[in-house]
Amino acid sequence: MTAFELAVQDTDGLAVAARLGVDRIELCSALPLGGVTPSLALIEAAVTHPRMPPVHVLIRPRPGGFGYSADETALLLRDIRHAVTAGAAGVVLGGLRDGRVDTDLTLRAVDAAAGATVTFHRAFDLLPDPEEGIGILAGLGVHRILTAGGPTTVADGLPGLARLVRAAAGRIEIMAGGGVRPDLVGDLVRTGVAAIHASAKRTVPDPVAVELGTAAGAGVTGRETTDEAEAERILAALR
Template identity: 65%
Template sequence: MIAFELAVQDAHGIDIATRLGVDRVELCSALALGGVTPSFGLIEAAVSIPGAPPAHVLVRPRSGDFDYTPAEHAVIVRDVRHAVASGAAGVVIGGVRDGRIDEPLVQAVVEAAAGAHVTFHRAFDLLPDPEKAIDTLHALGVRRVLTAGGPTTVGDTLPALSHLAAVAAGRVEIMAGGGVTTALIEPLVRLGLPAIHASAKHTVPDAAALTLGTAAQARTGRETTDEHEVERMLAALHAAARP
């Protein structure tokens, strides 16, 4: 059965993932910015709920690109250690420098994870030679790659995803993510990929009109997990997986 990973950013999302029985969660904050490292309190909440799915913590110290300074490297490694010590099943990271994987960063993260799963996120889709990148990540000990098969979304890149899965040949798990909708579940399952990642979120209108932060004018509410969309995705996944 193909695994379903749900990106969640709050206690509401953790509750939905637990009740609906998703296979694992990617835990983060600020999905509207592509996701950044969640608080320790949210990590502890995710790992303390009985029956909650395994939590894989996004470790991303800021929004923007993935070319990190030495000081940011140090923050990432510290956050990885704290996430694993708190009970996370894995961490999700990414680093790119000069068009290549930031190997020193990934190596330091794998060592700090101390056996917990390491996923390389969609920074992978910026790399000009993804086949070589898979070889590099495998050699570094990375367990999984989250990819849309290119810099756009999975709906545009199904053949590329299939090719990446063939290149990986089970050495690194290829997990499809980036614009996954319920309508795309069946074609993704047909590719034979081992995992699908989705956020399944919707916007809850703001109850207050207070302006906070420089990006406030662009916001109309807060994003959170849409329980009904998760239900639809899981139903589509189970239907597509039937013989």
């Protein structure tokens, strides 16, 4: 059966994941920025939440691209160790160097995870030769790849997802993510992916009267959180 991974960024999302019984969660912060590493307190809240499925923590020290300096790499590896020590079942990360998989960072990340599941995120979709990337990541000990089947969304990447599943040939899991909607679930399952990843977000009106930063101006209309109804529709389509 195709698994459902729900991306969660707050305590409301944790409650939704527990109620619906999704297969696992990807825990992060700041999903509108593509997600960054969540706080240790949020990780602890997730792993101790009643009926919580396995928690996989996004390890991304900042927004932007996926080429990391030595200092950023050290931070990333420390965050992996903290997440696993706190009880995370897995971590999610991705690093590139000169347009290819950053093999040194990835190998060190797998080592830091100390047996916890390692997922390589959508940095994968920037690789010029995805099939080569599959072989490299499988050889480094990565367990799963999150991909849209190309640098767009899953709606456009269905043929690419099917090719990646065939290329992986059981060496590593392929998980579809990036613009997942309930009406796409059937087509995604037919590609043969092992799992589907979705954030199922909605915007909650929550205006702020003062400017807090360049991306948080005064009067911003709301914040994103998990849409339980949308997540339930995706889960129903899978089941």
